[in-house]
Structure formats: structure tokens, C-alpha cells
Amino acid sequence: MAKVTFLGAGRMASAIVGGIIAKGIYKPTDIACTCGDDDTGEKLAKQTGIGYSRNLATLLAEADVLVLACKPQQLAQLPESLRAQTAGKLILSILAGTTLARLSERFPEARNIVRSMPNTPGQIGAGATGFCVANALSPNDLAATTQILGALGEVVVELPEAQLDAVTAVSGSGPAYIFEFTKALEEAGVQAGLERKTAATLARQTVIGAGNLMAALEEDPETLRNHVTSPGGTTQAALESFTASDLRGIVAKAVEAAKARSIELSQL
Numbered sequence: 390m391a392k393v394t395f396l397g398a399g400r401m402a403s404a405i406v407g408g409i410i411a412k413g414i415y416k417p418t419d420i421a422c423t424c425g426d427d428d429t430g431e432k433l434a435k436q437t438g439i440g441y442s443r444n445l446a447t448l449l450a451e452a453d454v455l456v457l458a459c460k461p462q463q464l465a466q467l468p469e470s471l472r473a474q475t476a477g478k479l480i481l482s483i484l485a486g487t488t489l490a491r492l493s494e495r496f497p498e499a500r501n502i503v504r505s506m507p508n509t510p511g512q513i514g515a516g517a518t519g520f521c522v523a524n525a526l527s528p529n530d531l532a533a534t535t536q537i538l539g540a541l542g543e544v545v546v547e548l549p550e551a552q553l554d555a556v557t558a559v560s561g562s563g564p565a566y567i568f569e570f571t572k573a574l575e576e577a578g579v580q581a582g583l584e585r586k587t588a589a590t591l592a593r594q595t596v597i598g599a600g601n602l603m604a605a606l607e608e609d610p611e612t613l614r615n616h617v618t619s620p621g622g623t624t625q626a627a628l629e630s631f632t633a634s635d636l637r638g639i640v641a642k643a644v645e646a647a648k649a650r651s652i653e654l655s656q657l
């Protein structure tokens with residue numbers, strides 16, 4: 390009997406399905422998916438051994454949890470019959486920017502609704518996810534939520550919905566900030582006299598290595614920074630330049646801009 394149904398079988402759904410099977414949380418036979426007009430659902434079913442049907446009603450009849458993993462704009466196109474078909478089910482949404490109020494309008498008879506905000510590293514099980522809930526979760530639903538979202542990465546945090554725009558601005562959009570910094574480091578390397586390919590390799594591996602070191606040592610980033618900053622040395626010269634340009638203020642302004650945009654988008 391399928392216990393979890395995925396509406397959408399794209400990148401994020403595939404990452405969650407792969408993770409919950411690999412971790413032994415659900416058997417492939419307890420999972421099923423449906424998709425839109427492409428063949429993503431059939432592909433995911435073939436790769437993982439989960440069920441697939443074009444008929445969501447059939448899948449929902451057997452499922453206890455519905456994971457919403459289509460694009461946010463596709464929510465409005467879903468059939469009205471979903472209201473009744475999701476009565477008594479747990480809805481777990483990963484749709485960026487779709488509020489609990491909107492989800493509650495769409496699934497008024499659901500047992501409970503979880504709105505989560507994962508990020509792109511979730512696609513390789515290295516994500517950070519914030520989530521909020523319509524009503525306090527029962528122990529079973531909390532376990533299902535953290536196990537399913539946990540497939541996207543170890544870090545899963547519950548917060549009030551009012552903080553989800555800040556989560557979006559920090560961890561949701563955050564990977565792009567790191568990619569942009571990596572590119573800036575590459576450009577700076579070229580300006581400092583390196584070949585483009587060398588600068589790109591060094592910048593990329595530096596960011597990967599620093600991330601892995603943070604993961605391995607579990608120290609505060611500032612402590613790690615201090616470890617590599619000898620007084621009067623080269624790193625200190627660079628860090629003083631960052632301070633003079635107010636790097637922290639620049640990052641704070643960017644996060645505020647992302648948060649403001651997240652608030653705007655969720656009100657559309």
C-alpha cells in the first residue's frame with residue numbers, strides 16, 4: 390500500500406524519493422508519484438521501483454501523506470476534486486513561496502499542512518530546510534515530516550511561518566551567493582595574473598574544501614577564519630580590505646533584499 394504520494398517527480402521529488410529509500414525510511418512499494426505532461430514520473434518509477442500513475446485519485450486513495458513537489462504556479466491548475474481526495478491526509482509542500490493560507494484554501498480538509506523551504510543542495514542530500522506547520526504536528530506526522538525532509542539534508546528546522554521569508558533569503562537563495570562569491574574569486578584570480586582555467590579550478594576547490602572543512606570540524610566559521618589568519622599576514626590583509634568595503638553590510642543588504650522579495654512574491 391502506497392503511504393506517500395508525490396505530486397511532481399522532478400529534481401526535488403527525485404532527491405527525496407532517492408533519500409528516503411536509501412535511508413530505509415520507506416520501501417519503494419510504499420511510495421508512488423504522478424507528474425504533468427512529461428515522462429518524469431515514469432522515469433522516476435523505473436529508476437527507483439516506486440509506483441507511478443497518471444491518476445492521482447487512485448494514488449491518494451491509498452496514501453497517507455501527499456508531498457507537493459510541482460512548480461508553485463502549477464498548484465492553481467490542479468483539479469478541484471483534490472479537496473475531497475486529500476481529506477484526512479498530511480500535506481507536505483516544498484513549493485517555494487506558497488503560504489500556509491494558500492495551501493489551506495487548496496486543501497481545506499487535510500489533516501495538517503507543512504510548508505517547507507528546501508534549497509538546491511537538497512538535490513544531492515546536502516540541503517538545509519526550514520519548515521512551518523498549519524497546526525502542531527502529531528508525533529507521527531512530525532516523524533514523517535522530518536524523515537521525508539531529512540532526505541534532502543541533515544539540517545531541518547521548524548520555525549514560525551513569519552520567519553520563512555528570512556529562511557528563503559539565507560538558505561534558500563544562499564547557495565547562489567556562494568556560487569557568485571566563487572565566480573568573484575575566479576575573476577580576482579585572473580586579475581591577479583592566473584590563467585582563467587587555473588583561477589577557476591583554484592576558486593572552486595577552495596570553496597568546496599572550505600565547506601568540507603566547516604562540516605568536518607563543526608567550528609564557528611569565525612573561529613575557522615581566525616585559524617588561517619596570522620597577524621600581519623596575507624589573509625589579514627584581505628580581511629581588512631573586506632572590512633573596509635563592509636562585506637558584512639553588503640551581505641546583510643542582499644539578504645534583506647531577498648527577504649523583501651520573498652514577502653512580495655508570497656502576496657501575489
Ligand SMILES: NC(=O)c1ccc[n+]([C@@H]2O[C@H](COP(=O)([O-])OP(=O)(O)OC[C@H]3O[C@@H](n4cnc5c(N)ncnc54)[C@H](OP(=O)(O)O)[C@@H]3O)[C@@H](O)[C@H]2O)c1
Pocket residue numbers: 396397398399400401402423424425426427428429430458459460461463466467483484485506507508509510511512
Ligand atoms: N530545485 C530546487 O533546488 C528547489 C529548492 C527549493 C524549493 N524548490 C521547490 O520544489 C518544487 C519542485 O522543484 P523541482 O526543481 O523539482 O521542479 P521540476 O524538476 O521542474 O519538477 C516539477 C515536477 O512537477 C510535475 N508536474 C507539473 N505539473 C503537474 C501537475 N499538474 N500534476 C502533477 N505533477 C505536475 C512535473 O511533471 P512533468 O515534468 O512530467 O510535467 C515535474 O515532475 C518547486 O515548487 C520549487 O519551488 C526547489
